[in-house]
Amino acid sequence: MFHGTVMDYSETPESLRPTDSYAAVSYSAVNTALRDSQVFSSKFYDSTIGIFMGPTILAMDGTMHRAHRNLVATAFKPQSLRRWEPEIVRPICDALIDEFAVRGSADLIREFTFEFPTRVIARLLGLPERDLPFFRKAAVAIINYANKVPRALQASEELKEYFLGHIEQRRSDPADDIIGDLATAEIDGEKLTDRAIYSFLRLLLPAGLETTYRSSGNLLYLLLTHPDQFDRIQQRHDLIPQAVEEGLRYETPLTMVQRAVTEDTELDGVAIPGGAVLDLCLGSANRDEARWERPEEFDIFRTHTPHISFTAGAHTCLGLHLARMETRVAMECLLNRLTGFTLLPEGDPHIFGQPFRSPNTLRVTFDVIA
Ligand code: HEM
Numbered sequence: 001m002f003h004g005t006v007m008d009y010s011e012t013p014e015s016l017r018p019t020d021s022y023a024a025v026s027y028s029a030v031n032t033a034l035r036d037s038q039v040f041s042s043k044f045y046d047s048t049i050g051i052f053m054g055p056t057i058l059a060m061d062g063t064m065h066r067a068h069r070n071l072v073a074t075a076f077k078p079q080s081l082r083r084w085e086p087e088i089v090r091p092i093c094d095a096l097i098d099e100f101a102v103r104g105s106a107d108l109i110r111e112f113t114f115e116f117p118t119r120v121i122a123r124l125l126g127l128p129e130r131d132l133p134f135f136r137k138a139a140v141a142i143i144n145y146a147n148k149v150p151r152a153l154q155a156s157e158e159l160k161e162y163f164l165g166h167i168e169q170r171r172s173d174p175a176d177d178i179i180g181d182l183a184t185a186e187i188d189g190e191k192l193t194d195r196a197i198y199s200f201l202r203l204l205l206p207a208g209l210e211t212t213y214r215s216s217g218n219l220l221y222l223l224l225t226h227p228d229q230f231d232r233i234q235q236r237h238d239l240i241p242q243a244v245e246e247g248l249r250y251e252t253p254l255t256m257v258q259r260a261v262t263e264d265t266e267l268d269g270v271a272i273p274g275g276a277v278l279d280l281c282l283g284s285a286n287r288d289e290a291r292w293e294r295p296e297e298f299d300i301f302r303t304h305t306p307h308i309s310f311t312a313g314a315h316t317c318l319g320l321h322l323a324r325m326e327t328r329v330a331m332e333c334l335l336n337r338l339t340g341f342t343l344l345p346e347g348d349p350h351i352f353g354q355p356f357r358s359p360n361t362l363r364v365t366f367d368v369i370a
Contacts, residue, residue, distance in 0.1 A: 121204070182197045215309075
């Protein structure tokens with residue numbers, strides 16, 4: 001049942017009603033709630049994913065959030081991004097393409113989109129490539145905590161031990177990577193505790209790989225199933241950034257975030273009691289007909305209107321510039337070298353999942369550009 005633009009379960013039978021659970025589905029309701037972190041608090045995450053990640057900026061509010069976020073944000077400064085593109089992201093994407101180009105066919109999810117964000121984040125953190133399988137598995141276990149709590153707790157412990165070793169190493173032998181930056185960072189003259197650092201790293205790993213692999217897989221699927229638009233991009237690579245944005249809007253990789261309602265309030269005309277949980281439906285907000293014409297169409301040529309896939313307000317995704325750059329570079333690398341992509345029906349490629357969405361296979365054939 002929807003009440004205006006906020007979901008309201010008051011007419012749902014008692015037995016089927018979630019306790020004090022509401023859902024904001026319009027762009028304006030989602031945007032308003034995201035920008036008021038006093039009434040719509042991120043503390044909610046302390047009792048969900050925070051159990052496995054530890055205390056992180058994701059679950060902090062107010063001045064504490066600002067202080068911690070400013071500190072870790074320095075690791076994503078624009079001059080770092082400019083350096084990472086040619087030194088890290090482009091070589092990683094090209095090396096992956098080298099592995100399948102000669103074959104004339106590939107599964108772009110398994111061999112490309114699943115691989116590059118993990119390798120990029122590993123390089124940014126200064127972690128050895130041989131550890132990739134370990135921390136990818138651990139990161140995925142943490143994200144899937146709702147299905148397997150014991151496995152997520154075990155993964156959380158394993159990552160703690162693993163990162164403690166790296167933090168110790170950076171303290172005795174400083175390194176120019178994100179863990180090195182965090183090991184020497186200070187708030188009000190105080191160094192970050194080991195717990196604050198390994199908790200942030202336990203957030204960064206899944207945040208950095210899970211969403212970016214999904215958004216780039218979604219974009220490739222959308223282009224492969226809209227060949228006219230794909231042809232235009234192949235002719236004009238400068239259209240890639242607007243295709244990335246439309247892909248993020250049309251197929252939002254993380255469709256929902258949540259907030260705890262701290263006091264009785266009203267959102268878009270719906271009364272919400274303090275203590276309720278509010279689902280902020282980013283995917284639905286991104287297809288709001290009040291904001292976009294033909295919202296149910298994928299159209300890379302539409303007039304640009306910012307989407308809300310990286311949220312808004314204090315918790316706006318810290319990695320958004322990195323994610324955009326990675327996806328653009330991945331597309332450029334593919335299109336610089338390969339052409340004539342055809343999507344094969346094998347494996348029934350389609351976008352699915354909640355709250356994380358993406359295809360799990362994209363088998364294609366292509367020609368190599370001479
Ligand atoms: C397309 C890719 C990405 C999407 C769609 C995405 C989406 C999001 C969303 C929706 C949030 C807000 C969660 C909330 O408010 O409850 C968030 C926060 C965050 N993201 Fe991303 N993200 C992406 C890539 C990245 C990357 C590459 C990194 C870093 C390597 C990253 C790091 C973070 C961090 C640290 C936060 C917490 C910010 C805070 O609480 O202040 N994300 N992201």
